[in-house]
Amino acid sequence: MPERPLNATAASLLGFLHDGPMTGWDLVEYAQQRIGAFWSLTQSQVYRELTAMAAAGLVRAGERGRRDRKPYEITDAGRAAFADWAAKPPAEESIRFPLLLTVLFGRHLPADRLVAFLAEQRAAHAARLVEYEQVDAALPDDAEAVDPYSVATLRFGLAYERAVLDWFADLPPALRGNAGPADEPGRPPE
Amino acid sequence: MPERPLNATAASLLGFLHDGPMTGWDLVEYAQQRIGAFWSLTQSQVYRELTAMAAAGLVRAGERGRRDRKPYEITDAGRAAFADWAAKPPAEESIRFPLLLTVLFGRHLPADRLVAFLAEQRAAHAARLVEYEQVDAALPDDAEAVDPYSVATLRFGLAYERAVLDWFADLPPALRGNAGPADEPGRPPE
DNA sequence: TGGTACATGTAACATGTTACATGATTAG
């Protein structure tokens, strides 16, 4: 069977399974942590892809463990399919940022609502940046030499969140909401 | 009929139709230009949403024009549905950046391939930044006062592309590809 | 008169999302 090429989500799961057998549950958590910043997936998807890949012989389910855990391990066919995928030119990214739609159509909603939406999301991004910064701070000095790949992806998260926060801070005055005390500054200048 | 809430893509089309009747073709172009930086949609989707919205009474097709053009105009129901949508808290953004998956799994492909992928996408981002900068440069001085919404979304594009280019420029040495003359610098420092 | 850009649309399929159902184990 000629095996349709993997989709990126399935491929990622295979990538993670190179590090050892994992259950669907584990994979959801692990993926969230490792690629959550630039690749979203849901639990449903993970189970579906695992089922499909098992059927295609790319992974193999092991024996049920404690809480009915069902570990999957990658097969040789899986490793081959993964290598094929990895060597193919990646597509361009897609961003879907609903807040920006709301902003673009900002004249169609009450100004204070828009300002509130902006504040909420700004806070979420600030929190995410803090997370990434903590991970970054915990990195050993030689991380870049040992695993430049993870370092690079982490840095993307940092760069992205910083850019977004700067964007919030630099919004046109009309979108900035000048009510209330000067709480929640953008990002403190270095 | 209780009318399931609009999805963001359909809502955007309605948003654009506030500016006057447009055909599917027009909308694809217009959307590409106005929200392409942070919201992707395809031609197929546009025609599908238009058909569905016409059935739901949110838009109304006018008479066929010259090249079989079929202009749609927004109805009062459409305006109401749009206003409802606009006033709802926008979801968080989702990013899907295949290149970063390839980077994360970089040890599974030849180093020079990875470097080549990075170079290709860097060039694409550089080109996009130039586009945005041209749009920005063409903006009148009072743009921020006149239409802060468009300005804000354009600025997002600029901030995002600059961050991405900085990220490329700052990649760990192992991913940087030191072969060849110093072509294609990251982004010239200001 | 022939190629290119304009313009609409369908079909088939892949992927993503939401909601729910079910049960095991652990911690308090």
Place this chain on the structure above:
DNA sequence: CTAATCATGTAACATGTTACATGTACCA
């Protein structure tokens, strides 16, 4: 003993993607 968390899974549906089919009008 009971609430929370762990864990798997299905069903239904919404959305997104790719490929194709069809025809119109302009312009060189």
